[in-house]
Amino acid sequence: MDHFTRSSLNGFSAHSIDRIHLKRRDEKWIREQLEGSNARFIPLWQSKNLFAEAENPSPVLLSRAHLGESIDLAHSVTLLGEDGDRVYFAVDLPAEEDTPPSSLAELGKFQDLRRMSARLGRRDGALLAYARAIAHWHRRNRFCGDCGSPTAPHQGGHVRICTNPHCRQQHFPRTDPAVIVLVSAGEYCLLGRQTVWPKAMYSAIAGFVEPGESLEDAVVREVMEETGIEVTEVHYRSSQPWPFPSSIMLGFQAKGVKAPLQLNDDELEDARWFTREDMREAFKEGTLRVPTPFSIAYRLIEDWYDAEAATPLRDLSDIVAHIVKG
Structure with missing residues (x-):
């Protein structure tokens, strides 16, 4: 068994989503996808993912219509990639609130991914893990580590750039x-x-x-x-x-x-x-x-x-x- 095959047996490791590196730079295309019918949004609140409450919980992926005005409250919206005709985004909702948006709470319950991981399929687990990791990075990098000025997301959320015109330092996700x-x-x-x-x-x-x-x-x-x-x-x-x-x-x-x-x-x-x-x-x-x-x-x-x-x-x-x- 080669290393790639062996690693694919581990949880969070088996999703073949296309991370569309080149399309991240096309702001017009990203705006179109955000409003398109093929977009699916993975909501996060207090680092938790949304799951439908059922005997076998499944992750709740939202259409733009279901997400509604919650997207305007988000700390970050990150393009994750494409899988078939679907385009996926991670949406990190304000963690400071004691409760998640009521419109989303009606769809399921926000739960800790680690606790739910053993009950997930490999594809779902990998996608939710990707969303959780990138949302965490955005929360930790709202300010420039060089000059302390606010940073702003670019390239679909895969880089944050310092807004200080004398700095303009680029910050990339770290693992x-x-x-x-x-x-x-x-x-x-x-x-x-x-x-x-x-x-x-x-x-x-x-x-x-x-x-x-x-x-x-x-x-x-x-x-x-x-x-x-x-x-x-x-x-x-x-x-x-x-x-x-x-x-x-x-x-x-x-x-x-x-x-x-x-x-x-x-x-x-x-x-x-x-x-x-x-x-x-x-x-x-x-x-x-x-x-x-x-x-x-x-x-x-x-x-x-x-x-x-x-x-x-x-x-x-x-x-x-x-x-x-x-």
């Missing part, structure tokens, strides 16, 4: 790289847990890449800082957009030296070495949970587990179904 790694040593893999996670939840080791640091250096450093374990090999596996608020998760598998664990920096509440048999028994006892299959963390654990297991991790559904939570 924060973070590494996540499944470390193994012989028949063991290393999993850790944070205090804020659900009871018994363990996952791969993760952390942000620091300035002037390669991805591989970040893997080695994060594992040492959080667990005291020396990493000897690092292999890239896949990636996943993670718009909470603006990260890209870069997934690795690594080999390390099995040694007693040292929780040095208080990032983790606990960390343990698990064999595959340890994991199966812990699943049965309810003392181990792993992240949802929507996440890259699950895929890294699954890849390692399946490499030498008689029964694939996904086939333990009778055990895993009640313990895999978002």
Whole structure:
């Protein structure tokens, strides 16, 4: 399996929307699309997406008529791209209000995307994640980082330009790289847990890449800082957009030296070495949970587990179904 295929299995990663880079510069075309019947708008309020309230919630995508005057209140309206004959826009509504616009509240409920992600199809998840990430960037860049003057959106919302005529600095969307790694040593893999996670939840080791640091250096450093374990090999596996608020998760598998664990920096509440048999028994006892299959963390654990297991991790559904939570 190549990297592209492997990454497409991760949540938020599987939407083939055309981001129409060249059309972003055509302001007349964008204005026409905003008022056209093919436009669909993804509303956000307080960083939440709108979902129809049903047994199987689905994202609410609005026509221009349904959006109505709410578009005039928006902090930002960003062209996302085309998919077939549809043109998609993200609309970030004022987060300062205690309640969303009443006309939209009647259509569904604004809910946290991370909490809803496991119930979404891959296409919907990727589209909503894209909208959430770009809306967050606009909110964080209303003023120029060089001179402090207000910035204004251009190119369909994919650049903000300082309005100070003596500055005119261009600001582009940024993504924060973070590494996540499944470390193994012989028949063991290393999993850790944070205090804020659900009871018994363990996952791969993760952390942000620091300035002037390669991805591989970040893997080695994060594992040492959080667990005291020396990493000897690092292999890239896949990636996943993670718009909470603006990260890209870069997934690795690594080999390390099995040694007693040292929780040095208080990032983790606990960390343990698990064999595959340890994991199966812990699943049965309810003392181990792993992240949802929507996440890259699950895929890294699954890849390692399946490499030498008689029964694939996904086939333990009778055990895993009640313990895999978002």
